[in-house]
Amino acid sequence: MPGIALILAFGVLAACGARNDNSEGGAAASPSPSKAASESVSASASASAPASESPSPSPSDEPKEPVKVKIGVTGSDGETWPLLKKKAKERNIEIELIEFSDYTLPNLALANKEVDINSFQHLAFLSQFNVEHNLDIVPIGSTVVAPLGLYSKKYKSVDEIPDGAKIAIPNDPANQGRGLLVLQQAGLLKLKDDVGLYGTTDDIVDNPRKLNIVPVVAQQTPRVLPDVAASIINGGIAGQAGLKLEDAIFHDDPQAESTRPYINVFAVRAEDKDNETYRTIAKLYQEPDVVETVKKDTNGASFVTDIPVDQLQATLDKLIADIKAAKK
Secondary structure, eight states: OOOOOEEEEOOEEETEEEESOOOOOSSOOOOOOHHHHHHHHHHHHHHHOOOOSSOOOOGGGSOSSOEEEEEEESOOOSSHHHHHHHHHHTTTEEEEEEEOSSTTHHHHHHHTTSOSEEEEEEHHHHHHHHHHHTOOEEEEEEEEEOOEEEEOSSOSSGGGOOTTOEEEEEOSHHHHHHHHHHHHHTTSOEEOTTOTTSOOGGGEEEOTTOOEEEEEOGGGTTTTGGGSSEEEEEHHHHHHTTOOGGGOSEEOOTTSGGGGGGEEEEEEEGGGTTOHHHHHHHHHTTSHHHHHHHHHHTTTOEEEEOOOHHHHHHHHHHHHHHHHHHHO
């Protein structure tokens, strides 16, 4: 997807990612200095970011009568959601947030019409979930891409991590796969050449330091930091835990082509993809005051993206096709 507009900001979900969120294959790379890398990524992202591509909602987009919209999320800390709710209310849209404690629940709630939209996951997570549960959930707008970082309270660099150390990674398929790719990029292990996006610990072919890789629920990845040598933490979740991207001892590149599957989205049932009220909410997310609030909420750990819906759908379709092909 050429022309990805990246603006320093907030990350919700994870799935895929983050709490307000909405969560790079190849040979292992040498670890990069974390703080310098973080500053470089942040600088280049903000310098190259064009103005938002999504126009502000016009009066014709606004419902004439108040409309209630339920949005499924995995966290609503910070000021982003209150601001978005306020802006929506000015357009006769009343947002009710429905919080879930587990990444598997918001999509099931959406499919069962318990919520109208959800905002918590990236495209890689959505594609896997659609295939596994035979669902047709589609994106109607992008939110953020949250770099996936390796954080530690005990060590200042990847080189300091000792043999036999315990490393925590998210346990959902999409973020576990991405976390393993980050560890490979950091030079800590090597995966099968054809591992793809959804690798597991069974795909590790070389683990020279005999690291103990421990999958945990994504929301727990910051909380286990005192008990492990390091933990893979999604940018949005890291921000909610008070961690900055520059605190990571290693992270992937949010501008790299390999991170495109990890763009977080507003998602709806396919039958609602043209719903103007829902699309208005997605457009409001791109307005400057929301972008700035997201940046504050996540300590600059995530990057707001404004990607055309057709490009989001094309990426999702390709990911789904790849998953189905791998199952044959």
